[in-house]
Structures are given as structure tokens and as C-alpha cells.
Amino acid sequence: MPRNASRLGVRGWLASTAARAVGVLLRSLGRAGTTVPGRVLLALDPSALSRISIRLGAGTVLVSATNGKTTTAALAEAALSQSGLTVVHNSAGANMAGGIASALLHANPGPETLGLLEIDEFWLPELAPQLKPKAVLLGNLFRDQLDRYGELDAILDRWIEAAVQLAADGTHFVLCADDPGIAWLGLQLPAASVTWFGVEDTTLALKQLPHAADAGSCRRCGTPLVYSAVLLGHLGHWACPSCGLTRPTPTFALAGITLHGARFSSLRIASPSGTHSVELGVPGVYNAYNAVGAWALAATLGVPPDVVASAFGSAKASFGRAETFTISDREATLFLVKNPTGANEVIRALASEAEPLALQFLLNDGVADGRDVSWIWDADFEDIADQIEMVVCSGTRASEAALRFRYSGVPADRIATISEPRAGLAQLAKSRQESLWVLPTYTAMLELRSALADEGLVERVV
Amino acid sequence: MLSERKRLRLAVLYPTLLNIYADRGNIEFLRRRCEWRDLGFQVTAVGVGDKLVEGSFDLVYMGGGQDRDQVRCGEDLQGHKTAVLGDWIGQGNPLLAVCGGYQLLGKAYTGPDLSIPGISAIDATTSQGKTRLIGPIAIRTDLAGPTDGVLAGFENHAGRTVLGSGTAPLGTVLKGHGNDGSSGLEGARRGATIGTYLHGPLLPKNWWLADWLIAKSLGLELEDLLQLDDALEIAAHRVARTAAGAEWADAPGFESN
Known part of the structure; x- marks a missing residue:
């Protein structure tokens, strides 16, 4: 029905134009405009996502996980861009419907244009079918913002339902074998639709499952899982002692890792094309998982290994994820923390620092942070x-953050409560230490970064 | 010879299954507050298939879990553990059960695809609602405490709990949903046993309730416990109440340097 189609086309064009105008207006007011233009677009044209994504000639690729979406997508973007594609990417971590629509709004569709979108885990089942992705990377599912998402099992069930349908429509899945829930999802799909990644190097295995770990029992038979190695939260080398369900063997695997403090690490990645060495400018086992996943995704999309290795080597930390800046002649590093497993990995990286730690923890209880701050008691600040x-404890719930450090064993005279983020950072900068570590929740990071951008200390992200 | 140092023996039921909202915060909170008073503190983890040994504990803790895990706990509780806990609670002894643990104290937790038997130590039944009751909450209890008995916390539950006519609630809802979102009641209390939907680390937000439990566990009065510097604890309670929209008008002064 051409008449109908053309009417939709006009509607879509009008919607896009109006939404772009809102973006221009916001930026002229000094705002980043990462989600509002997209919300305008979707309000005017609910089918905008599928309308724009089908015009991306190189297709659309989605990345979702509780932790590591932004860094994984940033690494994959570096590799895909270096391979010559034009990549449309929601780089500021604006990963719900509005943020994704905003990113697509700026797309300049062409044969070499690829959409690389990180998607909030709750929105994935709803948005993925509209975006018709050619590949989806799923990294992990951890306990996060239970007030917003409900229980983990419920999210996984929705993911599985969506994944089965997507795979039937030809979507390829790049999945973390070390997460029993993600592996269970992959085992519901045809084997040819799945590429597995994981960590084989167990030298950094934890002694036991951390307090914050989930997914304790077998999805098939309910028996508690056993681990020969726990690598990060509930990620590791797992098996069910009863029904025999076991971790799939990864095709792309971390074969070796050397951590260099809380700033960077050296990786060896085993793949069908051989084993490759990479210097990664972000620290920790968690980022090694992100890197292996991004590697597997890029390889699946046909990027040659030498291009991936060189792109990873020069990739910079993304928005608040191990991002550094200088303040009062000291180097400060921002680590976004939003749930206990993510916080534990930052804690693990900090524990490898030789010098005493001067740190600021900024705890907000906004909707985007999770209204419930219970999770700080699951993070191993001990x-x-x-x-x-x-x-220095800051943010709307600074007092409970201070309490957490007190009960983790930090003497009271080493804990300061200064709610206002920038004032708290000023106090931290009085420390004798040359390195400062700043751990904000999401909205606290936006607040602090905005203040720092006003002073020209960090770049404003548009 | 000096008298033996007092020691609190805490039995934690199903710590690997019922721990979802950082229940560990409650345990660490009790531990430190005992240690700072030179009281001993010992935790025994009691899991599926483990015996709950009578006389081996002074306080019992049950946390919250996902439905799938709660099913296994409900099954395991039947028989031996129900008998031991029934005696313990019936004699007025202290137990703190949060969220899923609270539901298991009652007769059953049922839903369209769910039927979890409880231990019937409290006359209450829970049914699964279509929506979750989520948000900050403040309740008023009749426990004597420095906040006029007010407790603050966060709730997130699908269960709707209805108390039997002879069962006392833990408190009345000032802000939030409570047991079922409509009765205005929250939790249940029988002697020193407390069940509540104020989930996860409710003790760090309500320091005096931790002390109330410590005192009950050791057979002491609240006044017998060594006074600690609770400035941070008071501030955390105040902010949690503010988050729930139940300001603490007559809070003691606190400088946030």
C-alpha cells in the first residue's frame, strides 16, 4: 500500500526532524541531549527504531549485560571502526529506548554503516525484535537494581524467550560461557547460532564465591552448581554435579592475564586464528571479560585479528569507566560503580595498588542508580x-556509605561525610597520595563529571 | 577468675539461598556492634540438609531469596527445623526474618505456579500478587527505641501477607506498602521474633533494633549494653526516613563536617 507507506515515511521524516531540533536546542543550552531527542522521536514515531535500523547497510549489533556493556561496546566499536565501517554507537551509556533512538537519530545510513548499540538488560527483550540485529553479545547477569528489574530469574526468562525468536530469524549470539545463566540461554539455541567466549586462565581465581554471587543452582535440575574456579561473581568454571550440565568450551578465551595495578593489564587471547597478545588500557578481570567478548564479536563480524589487537591497544577508557583526569597535580581515576559485583571488581583492582588508598565513594539513590542502596552491604569493602x-563519602546517601566503610573496618577518623560531590572531591584532593580514586554511582558520576567539565578538567560528552 | 566473656551465637538459615538483598549487612552490623562492646560473636551457617542444633544458638536470622530458591528452603524446613524453630519462637526467643524469610515463618506462600509451605510459627498466609510492592518504607512499632519506635528501610516484594486475627504486626505503615499494600500493617511479631518486609540491611538503617536483638539474645536489657558513638548510625537512619518521606523531626543534632 504505497499511500500508507508514504504517509508513514512523511511521519517518520517529520518525527526525526523534530527530534533533531530538540537535540540542537539542548546542546545550545549546554546539555548533552543523550536521551530526550530520542524520546521525542519515539513519541512522534513509535516505529522509528525499526525504520532507521533497516537502513543501516552493515546491520545492527547489540550488546547487553549487567556489567561491562559500555566498555565492551567501546572496545568493539574501536575494532569495527578501524576495520573501515562507520559505526553508530550510543557511547555515553544512554542505553534505554530514548538513548538508543537518540543515537540512531544521528545515523547517516549507508552501505558501510553499522549500528552498535548497548542496551539496558531490562529493555533488551522489547527493543531487540524492533532492531532486527545480526548479532547480539550477552556478557552476564548480576544482581543489580532489584527495585527496578525484579528478580534475576525473571529477566533471564524474558531474555531466553526473545533469544529463541531472534535466533530463528537469523540473529547470531556471542555469549559468555562462564555465566551459568547466559550459558543456559545459549543452550536453548541452535549450536550454529552461538559463539562462546570465556576465561581459561584460572590463576586469578577467587578462593570462594563472593557474598554478592547469584545463580547458585542448576537451571535444568535445581542442584547447587560446583565450581572448579570462580573468576568474577558467579562467573567461572561451573558444572552441575547431578545432571551433568556444564560450561560450554569457549571458542574465544582469555588464555593469560597480567594485571598492572588499577590502571591497565596485559592479555593473551586464544582464538581460532591463534593466540594474540594485547595491552588493555583498562584494569581488572572484569575488563578482560569485556575484551574477550568484544574480540569474539568483532571476529564474528569479520574483523581480522591484527586489526582488533591494534584497536584494543589504543582504545581509551570510556565515560567514567577507569577514566582519568588531573586535579591539584594528582591523577584521579573515575570508576563507575552500580552494583556489588561491579564494585567488587573495582575493589579487587584497588587492592593490587601498593600505595595507601585515597578514595571518594559517591552514593546516590536516584531512579537510574537504584532507589535501594542495600547493595553496598554486599560489596566487599572489607x-x-x-x-x-x-x-570521602558523598551523594544523597553519603551517610549510609560512611556507615558501610565504618563497618568494613575503616577507623572513623579516616571517614569524611561531604554530601556535595565536587566539595567531597576537593577534600579528597587534600590527601598526600598522588593517585586519587573516585567511585560514583551513575547519577553521581553525571553530576561530578558535569562539574568537572565546567572547570575544563574532563571532556563534556555529547 | 574473671567471668566468661559473653558471646552471641547467631544461626543464619540458608545463607547461600536467602541473601538476595545484601542480608549480609545485618550480620556484619551485629558482628561489629558485638565486637566493639567486647562481646563474642559466632555465626553458624545452616543450609539445606543441615541440622539446626537446639541450644547451639542465641539468635536466628533468615534473609530474602528468589522464589526458586525459597521453594528449596520451604521443603527443607519441614520436619526437624520446623520443630526446633517452633519451640524457639514459642518460648519468646529472638529471631529476625526478612522478606522471603518472613513469608516462611507463616503457614504458606502460594501463587498460580507456587506453593511453598512455611513453618506456621506465625499465624499468617502469603499469596503472590501480580505486581511488586517496591520503595522506601517507614513504619511505627511499639518497641521502645530512641526513634519513638520508628523503623526505616526499603521493601520489594510480590507477596501479600495477611495476618491471622491473633497475630500482632511489627508496626503500622507511615509511608510505603507494608504487608499487603492495603491493611496499613507491616510485618509480624511474636515475643522477640520479628518478621518484616523491610528487606536486606535493615539493621544498619535502624541501629537500635540491632541492639534490641543483641540484648534479647544475651538475656540483657537494652540499657545494659555499652553505649557506642552512633553519630553515623543516627545519620543513616535519618536519611533513610527522609527517603521514605517520613522525616525525623526531633532527630538529635548531627554535624556532617
Whole structure:
């Protein structure tokens, strides 16, 4: 029905134009405009996502996980861009419907244009069918913002339902074998639709499952899983002692890792094309998982290994994820923390620092942070309590953050409560330490970064 | 010879299954507050298939879990553990059960695809609602405490719990949903046993309730416990109440340097 189609086309064009105008207006007011233009677009044209994504000649690729979406997507973007594609990417972590629509709004569709979108785990089942992705990377599912998402099992069930349909329509899945829930999802799909990634190097295995770990029992038979190695939260080498369900063997695997403090690490990645060495400018086992996943995704999309290795080597930390800036002649590093497993990995990286720690923890209880701040009691701050020389607690729930550090074993005279983020950072900058570590929740990071951008200390992200 | 140092023996039921909202925060909170008073503190984890040994504990803790995990706990509780816990609670002894643990204290937790038997130590039944009741909450209890008995926390539950006519609630809802979102009641209390939907780390937000439990566990009065510097604890309670929209008008002064 051409008449109908053309009417939709006009509607779509009008919607896009109006939404872009809102973006221009917001930026002229000094705002980033990462989600509002997209919300306008979707309000005027609910089918905008599928309308724009089918015009991306190189297709659309989605990345979702509780932790590591932004870094995984940033690494994959570096590799895909270096391979010559024009990549449309929601780089500021604006990963719900509005943010994704905003990113697509700026797309300049062409044969070499690829959409690389990180998607909030709750929105994935709803948005993925509209975006008709050629590949989906799923990294992990951890306990996060239970007030917003409900229980983990419910999210996984929705993911599985969506994945089965997508795979039937030809979507390829790049999945983390080390997460029992993600693996269970992959085992519901045809084997040819799945590429597995994981960590084989177990030298950094934890002694036991951390307090924050989930997914304790077999999805098939309910028996508690056993681990020969726990690598990160509930990720590791798992098996069911009863029904024999076991971790799939990864095609792309981390074969070796050397951590260099809380700033960078050296990786060896095993793949069908051989084993490759990479220097990664972000620290920790969690980022090694992100890197292997991004590697597997890029390889699946046909990017040659030498291009991936060189792109990873020069990739910079993304928005608040191990991002550094200089303040009062000290180097400060921002680590976004939003749930206990993510926080534990930052704690693990900090624990490998030789110098005493001067850190600021910014705890907000906004909707995007999770209104419920219970999770801080699941993060293992005990592991760095003895190394802390000074901790400044800021944000709307600064007092409960301070309490958490007190109960983790930090003496009261090393804890300061200064709710206002920038004032708290000023206090931290009085420390004798040359390195400052700043751990904000999501909205606290936006607030602090905005203040720092006003002073020209960090780049404003548009 | 000096008298033996007092020691609190905490039995934690199903710590690997019922722990979803950082229940560990409650345990660490009790541990530190005992240690700072030179009281001993010992935790025994009691899992599926483990025996709950009578006389081996002074306080019991049950946390919250996902439905799937709660099913296994409900099955395991039947028989031996129901008998031991029934005696313990019936004699007025202290137990804190949060969220899923609270539901298991009652007769059953049922839904369209769900039928979890409880231990019937409290006359209450829980049914699964279509929506979750989520948000900050403040309740008023009749426990004597420095906040006029007000407790603050966060709730997130699908269960709707209805108390039997002879069962006392833990408190009345000031802000939030409570047991079922309509009765205005929250939790249940029988002697020193408390069941509540104020989930996860409710003790860090309500320091005096931790002390109330410590005192009950050791057979002491609240006044017998060594006074600690609770400035941070008071501030955390105040902010949690503010988050729920139930301001603490007569809070003691606190400088946030």
C-alpha cells in the first residue's frame, strides 16, 4: 500500500526532524541531549527504531549485560571502526529506548554503516525484535537494581524467550560461557547460532564465591552448581554435579592475564586464528571479560585479528569507566560503580595498588542508580579497609556509605561525610597520595563529571 | 577468675539461598556492634540438609531469596527445623526474618505456579500478587527505641501477607506498602521474633533494633549494653526516613563536617 507507506515515511521524516531540533536546542543550552531527542522521536514515531535500523547497510549489533556493556561496546566499536565501517554507537551509556533512538537519530545510513548499540538488560527483550540485529553479545547477569528489574530469574526468562525468536530469524549470539545463566540461554539455541567466549586462565581465581554471587543452582535440575574456579561473581568454571550440565568450551578465551595495578593489564587471547597478545588500557578481570567478548564479536563480524589487537591497544577508557583526569597535580581515576559485583571488581583492582588508598565513594539513590542502596552491604569493602588512608563519602546517601566503610573496618577518623560531590572531591584532593580514586554511582558520576567539565578538567560528552 | 566473656551465637538459615538483598549487612552490623562492646560473636551457617542444633544458638536470622530458591528452603524446613524453630519462637526467643524469610515463618506462600509451605510459627498466609510492592518504607512499632519506635528501610516484594486475627504486626505503615499494600500493617511479631518486609540491611538503617536483638539474645536489657558513638548510625537512619518521606523531626543534632 504505497499511500500508507508514504504517509508513514512523511511521519517518520517529520518525527526525526523534530527530534533533531530538540537535540540542537539542548546542546545550545549546554546539555548533552543523550536521551530526550530520542524520546521525542519515539513519541512522534513509535516505529522509528525499526525504520532507521533497516537502513543501516552493515546491520545492527547489540550488546547487553549487567556489567561491562559500555566498555565492551567501546572496545568493539574501536575494532569495527578501524576495520573501515562507520559505526553508530550510543557511547555515553544512554542505553534505554530514548538513548538508543537518540543515537540512531544521528545515523547517516549507508552501505558501510553499522549500528552498535548497548542496551539496558531490562529493555533488551522489547527493543531487540524492533532492531532486527545480526548479532547480539550477552556478557552476564548480576544482581543489580532489584527495585527496578525484579528478580534475576525473571529477566533471564524474558531474555531466553526473545533469544529463541531472534535466533530463528537469523540473529547470531556471542555469549559468555562462564555465566551459568547466559550459558543456559545459549543452550536453548541452535549450536550454529552461538559463539562462546570465556576465561581459561584460572590463576586469578577467587578462593570462594563472593557474598554478592547469584545463580547458585542448576537451571535444568535445581542442584547447587560446583565450581572448579570462580573468576568474577558467579562467573567461572561451573558444572552441575547431578545432571551433568556444564560450561560450554569457549571458542574465544582469555588464555593469560597480567594485571598492572588499577590502571591497565596485559592479555593473551586464544582464538581460532591463534593466540594474540594485547595491552588493555583498562584494569581488572572484569575488563578482560569485556575484551574477550568484544574480540569474539568483532571476529564474528569479520574483523581480522591484527586489526582488533591494534584497536584494543589504543582504545581509551570510556565515560567514567577507569577514566582519568588531573586535579591539584594528582591523577584521579573515575570508576563507575552500580552494583556489588561491579564494585567488587573495582575493589579487587584497588587492592593490587601498593600505595595507601585515597578514595571518594559517591552514593546516590536516584531512579537510574537504584532507589535501594542495600547493595553496598554486599560489596566487599572489607578487602581494602586496611589500605584506606582516607575515604570521602558523598551523594544523597553519603551517610549510609560512611556507615558501610565504618563497618568494613575503616577507623572513623579516616571517614569524611561531604554530601556535595565536587566539595567531597576537593577534600579528597587534600590527601598526600598522588593517585586519587573516585567511585560514583551513575547519577553521581553525571553530576561530578558535569562539574568537572565546567572547570575544563574532563571532556563534556555529547 | 574473671567471668566468661559473653558471646552471641547467631544461626543464619540458608545463607547461600536467602541473601538476595545484601542480608549480609545485618550480620556484619551485629558482628561489629558485638565486637566493639567486647562481646563474642559466632555465626553458624545452616543450609539445606543441615541440622539446626537446639541450644547451639542465641539468635536466628533468615534473609530474602528468589522464589526458586525459597521453594528449596520451604521443603527443607519441614520436619526437624520446623520443630526446633517452633519451640524457639514459642518460648519468646529472638529471631529476625526478612522478606522471603518472613513469608516462611507463616503457614504458606502460594501463587498460580507456587506453593511453598512455611513453618506456621506465625499465624499468617502469603499469596503472590501480580505486581511488586517496591520503595522506601517507614513504619511505627511499639518497641521502645530512641526513634519513638520508628523503623526505616526499603521493601520489594510480590507477596501479600495477611495476618491471622491473633497475630500482632511489627508496626503500622507511615509511608510505603507494608504487608499487603492495603491493611496499613507491616510485618509480624511474636515475643522477640520479628518478621518484616523491610528487606536486606535493615539493621544498619535502624541501629537500635540491632541492639534490641543483641540484648534479647544475651538475656540483657537494652540499657545494659555499652553505649557506642552512633553519630553515623543516627545519620543513616535519618536519611533513610527522609527517603521514605517520613522525616525525623526531633532527630538529635548531627554535624556532617
